[in-house]
Amino acid sequence: MSLAVQTYSSVRDASDALKPDGICYLGGGTLVVRAVNEGDVSITGYVRSTAPTLQTIDITEGRATIGASVTMAAVLGNAGLAGLHPVAKAVGGPTVRNMATVGGNLFAPAPYGDFTVGLLALEATVHGADGESPIEDFLAGRDDRRKRGIVTAVSLDVPSAGVLRFLKVSRVKPRGVSVVTIAAALALDDANKVKSARIALGCMADRPIRAQAAEQALIGCKLEKDDIRNAVAVIGEGTNPITDPVASAWYRSEVLPVHFSRLLLG
Amino acid sequence: MELRKDYFSDERNDDLNEIGHSRTRSDTPGHVTGRTAYFADRTFPGLLHLKMMRSPHHHANIRSIDVSEAEKHPGVIRVLTAKDVPHNLYTILILIQVGPEDETVLADKKVSWKGEAVVAVLATSERAAQEGAAKVKVEYEVLPAVFDMEEALKPDAPLVNEHHPGNFYLYDSGDHRKVRFGDVEAGFAMADHILEQTYNSSPIEQAPLETTGCIVTPDGNDRFTCYTDTQAMFFTLDNASIILQMPGHKLHMVGGTVGGGFGGKVDVIVEPIAILAAKLTGRPVSFIYSREEEMQISSPRAAERIVIRDGVMNDGRLVARKVTGYTDAGAYSRHSPYGAQKGAAHYPGPYTVENVWIDTYCVYTNRTPSSAMRGFGVTIADFALEVQMDKLARLIGMDPLEFRFINAYRDGDMKAHRQPTEGAALIECMQEASRVADWPVADRFYEMSSRSREA
Amino acid sequence: MARVPVQFTLNGQERAEFVESGVTLLHALRDTMGDTSPKGGCQQGACGACSVIVDGELRLSCLTLAETCEGASIETAAGLASEGVLHPLQRAIVDGFAAQCGFCTPGMIMAAKTLLDHTPNPTREDVIEAISGNICRCTGYEPIIQAVLKAARSNSQKAG
Numbered sequence: 001m002s003l004a005v006q007t008y009s010s011v012r013d014a015s016d017a018l019k020p021d022g023i024c025y026l027g028g029g030t031l032v033v034r035a036v037n038e039g040d041v042s043i044t045g046y047v048r049s050t051a052p053t054l055q056t057i058d059i060t061e062g063r064a065t066i067g068a069s070v071t072m073a074a075v076l077g078n079a080g081l082a083g084l085h086p087v088a089k090a091v092g093g094p095t096v097r098n099m100a101t102v103g104g105n106l107f108a109p110a111p112y113g114d115f116t117v118g119l120l121a122l123e124a125t126v127h128g129a130d131g132e133s134p135i136e137d138f139l140a141g142r143d144d145r146r147k148r149g150i151v152t153a154v155s156l157d158v159p160s161a162g163v164l165r166f167l168k169v170s171r172v173k174p175r176g177v178s179v180v181t182i183a184a185a186l187a188l189d190d191a192n193k194v195k196s197a198r199i200a201l202g203c204m205a206d207r208p209i210r211a212q213a214a215e216q217a218l219i220g221c222k223l224e225k226d227d228i229r230n231a232v233a234v235i236g237e238g239t240n241p242i243t244d245p246v247a248s249a250w251y252r253s254e255v256l257p258v259h260f261s262r263l264l265l266g
Numbered sequence: 267m268e269l270r271k272d273y274f275s276d277e278r279n280d281d282l283n284e285i286g287h288s289r290t291r292s293d294t295p296g297h298v299t300g301r302t303a304y305f306a307d308r309t310f311p312g313l314l315h316l317k318m319m320r321s322p323h324h325h326a327n328i329r330s331i332d333v334s335e336a337e338k339h340p341g342v343i344r345v346l347t348a349k350d351v352p353h354n355l356y357t358i359l360i361l362i363q364v365g366p367e368d369e370t371v372l373a374d375k376k377v378s379w380k381g382e383a384v385v386a387v388l389a390t391s392e393r394a395a396q397e398g399a400a401k402v403k404v405e406y407e408v409l410p411a412v413f414d415m416e417e418a419l420k421p422d423a424p425l426v427n428e429h430h431p432g433n434f435y436l437y438d439s440g441d442h443r444k445v446r447f448g449d450v451e452a453g454f455a456m457a458d459h460i461l462e463q464t465y466n467s468s469p470i471e472q473a474p475l476e477t478t479g480c481i482v483t484p485d486g487n488d489r490f491t492c493y494t495d496t497q498a499m500f501f502t503l504d505n506a507s508i509i510l511q512m513p514g515h516k517l518h519m520v521g522g523t524v525g526g527g528f529g530g531k532v533d534v535i536v537e538p539i540a541i542l543a544a545k546l547t548g549r550p551v552s553f554i555y556s557r558e559e560e561m562q563i564s565s566p567r568a569a570e571r572i573v574i575r576d577g578v579m580n581d582g583r584l585v586a587r588k589v590t591g592y593t594d595a596g597a598y599s600r601h602s603p604y605g606a607q608k609g610a611a612h613y614p615g616p617y618t619v620e621n622v623w624i625d626t627y628c629v630y631t632n633r634t635p636s637s638a639m640r641g642f643g644v645t646i647a648d649f650a651l652e653v654q655m656d657k658l659a660r661l662i663g664m665d666p667l668e669f670r671f672i673n674a675y676r677d678g679d680m681k682a683h684r685q686p687t688e689g690a691a692l693i694e695c696m697q698e699a700s701r702v703a704d705w706p707v708a709d710r711f712y713e714m715s716s717r718s719r720e721a
Numbered sequence: 722m723a724r725v726p727v728q729f730t731l732n733g734q735e736r737a738e739f740v741e742s743g744v745t746l747l748h749a750l751r752d753t754m755g756d757t758s759p760k761g762g763c764q765q766g767a768c769g770a771c772s773v774i775v776d777g778e779l780r781l782s783c784l785t786l787a788e789t790c791e792g793a794s795i796e797t798a799a800g801l802a803s804e805g806v807l808h809p810l811q812r813a814i815v816d817g818f819a820a821q822c823g824f825c826t827p828g829m830i831m832a833a834k835t836l837l838d839h840t841p842n843p844t845r846e847d848v849i850e851a852i853s854g855n856i857c858r859c860t861g862y863e864p865i866i867q868a869v870l871k872a873a874r875s876n877s878q879k880a881g
Contacts, residue, residue, distance in 0.1 A: 004723060038765065094851060296823070299811065300757065301758075476824045
């Protein structure tokens with residue numbers, strides 16, 4: 001059986017065409033085509049959209065809107081998004097980055113989805129054909145495809161360089177699958193104490209999650225070894241790490257505090 | 267590259283014209299232009315694709331197999347089960363009288379590892395074959411499974427393979443291979459120190475970039491051409507001949523450039539069933555592992571457990587070495603009984619030890635059957651032995667390289683398995699390594715030779 | 722089965738063929754267009770053996786649908802040598818023993834070519850990054866890295 005590819009210029013039409021069971025949105029192909037190649041027979045057809053808005057990066061008054069079809073390579077090619085470059089560069093190798101899209105990354109199951117870990121820490125908003133939602137709500141409901149149309153863009157306050165601390169731990173250098181990915185957006189007060197913190201983790205659940213206990217424990221701390229001890233101790237709270245060929249859940253739990261501590265102190 | 271001709275210079279005429287010079291490999295121009303032909307670089311009209319329905323359980327009895335829905339699926343041409351295979355029970359090394367036959371081509375009564383082949387589906391496209399395979403219904407009765415070798419050897423362990431009572435390979439020497447040399451207990455009694463350590467290794471996948479596979483075409487007159495990336499053409503020919511009960515001259519095996527193998531393509535897995543499929547459908551058949559199958563289904567290097575007990579003197583002499591080695595064959599033999607036997611002969615390592623005792627076991631568990639990978643049977647052994655040598659050197663406060671010089675084997679030394687040493691070059695390799703790595707040792711070690719012992 | 726027309730330029734030649742709907746570019750090239758230089762090592766985008774250049778960008782042909790390449794210009798390793806003369810990258814790989822089994826080589830060459838097209842004088846780190854999506858199980862990478870650097874040097878000598 002061949003798989004039909006339906007191409008629409010309008011986002012709305014593409015969204016409507018996604019309604020039947022088995023029809024999947026085709027972004028860069030790094031998730032959906034891969035699944036079909038691996039024998040996922042539940043996917044019975046592709047829908048894609050060539051709408052220009054999906055390919056656009058807009059930066060207006062400090063707010064960036066990144067179209068869902070924008071690739072990691074395109075993010076890396078946009079100087080205005082420099083604060084996101086370390087995150088985009090963590091995705092795949094150069095070939096995957098030429099194909100993998102921002103929209104697709106939102107759906108990537110662990111151990112993939114490193115870009116989304118960054119977006120979660122940066123409190124992004126996910127825009128869809130049927131409205132918008134905070135990224136956390138979006139991630140919680142992302143499996144229920146009937147509830148929503150296609151994702152069209154993400155928007156976020158452009159992070160200045162250095163605001164986002166980001167670490168992807170891999171066993172293969174320079175590029176490998178994530179053991180654990182950590183993104184921490186920290187704001188410091190005049191006394192160099194943390195006044196706000198948003199911390200997101202990859203591979204510590206089936207999708208990116210926030211580390212809220214550690215966020216709270218960091219408030220008022222200087223980024224020094226003794227001060228962050230409590231935050232490091234609770235970084236694993238509420239996590240349910242995956243086990244895959246790269247690492248077991250136990251291993252991920254063991255190394256998470258070590259890498260979190262290095263990220264804060266580094 | 268530096269060519270050191272001064273070692274063993276009297277053993278040859280110095281008229282080597284090629285060694286030390288670069289010559290273009292004859293195959294690389296084809297590699298860089300994409301013209302090198304691998305087995306899958308061909309298409310045939312009417313090609314069928316074979317997908318295997320595999321066991322989702324580590325250990326289970328098969329209660330029933332229902333292929334009626336799969337057979338009706340659009341694009342599906344034929345479905346094969348155990349009863350279609352003329353000689354369904356085989357083992358690769360039966361060719362050299364290493365039996366018993368212990369593995370089914372397609373499982374009939376029981377599956378003994380997760381991923382074991384049960385039903386083959388042939389269809390006009392890969393997709394249709396995948397869809398057809400998804401419609402095969404197999405009812406299982408799940409059995410307790412065993413994954414640890416020492417657990418598997420216990421009397422009350424689940425029986426992995428009915429052809430191997432006790433979950434071990436029965437050699438002519440009994441439940442293990444033995445090497446006995448000198449008096450190991452006397453050696454331990456005289457030793458200044460005894461060190462016993464256990465080393466464990468996991469299975470290792472060879473992960474060739476080209477996955478295992480073959481394409482078979484029917485040539486008329488009940489003859490078949492099989493384009494394959496096997497590393498073992500004659501094993502494949504002869505085993506296919508046995509499994510299919512067809513004389514070898516009906517089977518034309520075509521090899522060629524293999525996209526990496528590293529031992530992972532030494533078993534005979536895809537060819538017999540693909541030839542059978544071509545025979546029963548009269549059409550060309552392609553059976554190529556997906557990457558997931560290559561990683562999970564093809565035989566990896568065996569897991570091993572190695573217990574080494576050494577007696578050493580303060581002056582650095584190793585006086586006793588006792589090794590118990592376990593090789594995890596997984597559910598079926600394949601090449602593992604041979605690997606475990608190789609280990610037995612290898613274990614004293616490149617060292618002369620006067621009192622040696624070796625036992626090696628080939629054990630069956632409900633893991634993926636293991637087989638060959640680059641130096642199987644000895645690679646993990648060498649890892650364990652050399653880590654042990656470093657630990658022993660540390661124990662007696664000696665430089666680890668000097669410790670190896672003291673114990674290195676020399677020409678004429680009797681090895682533990684009673685083969686006299688010839689052509690040893692360990693001393694000279696270590697001398698050169700010491701210079702290149704800038705790891706100096708005492709002068710007397712640079713005076714040593716593999717040919718003779720100093721007075 | 723539904724067949725759809727696709728039209729693109731393959732190594733400078735206009736090609737128009739009917740392919741199965743939903744087929745990957747890798748299969749279209751290998752099964753329909755007769756170019757078997759891209760290899761299917763994993764079909765998951767993990768190994769890079771299928772890498773080809775589409776409109777100047779390196780792509781995984783195993784995850785790209787042929788239909789999405791309508792009108793594109795596609796380059797593969799099979800089209801790199803011109804009139805029997807090897808491209809400097811091909812020459813450097815042959816001379817430097819940077820291919821063993823050869824299965825990764827066509828994809829590796831296209832990854833390296835993309836690098837040199839954009840960065841004629843790459844650093845060692847640039848080379849490592851550029852081929853970081855391409856797996857080689859034989860060479861241990863070092864001969865490949867050296868070959869790419871050598872090809873870059875011979876390119877710049879030719880240009881100078």
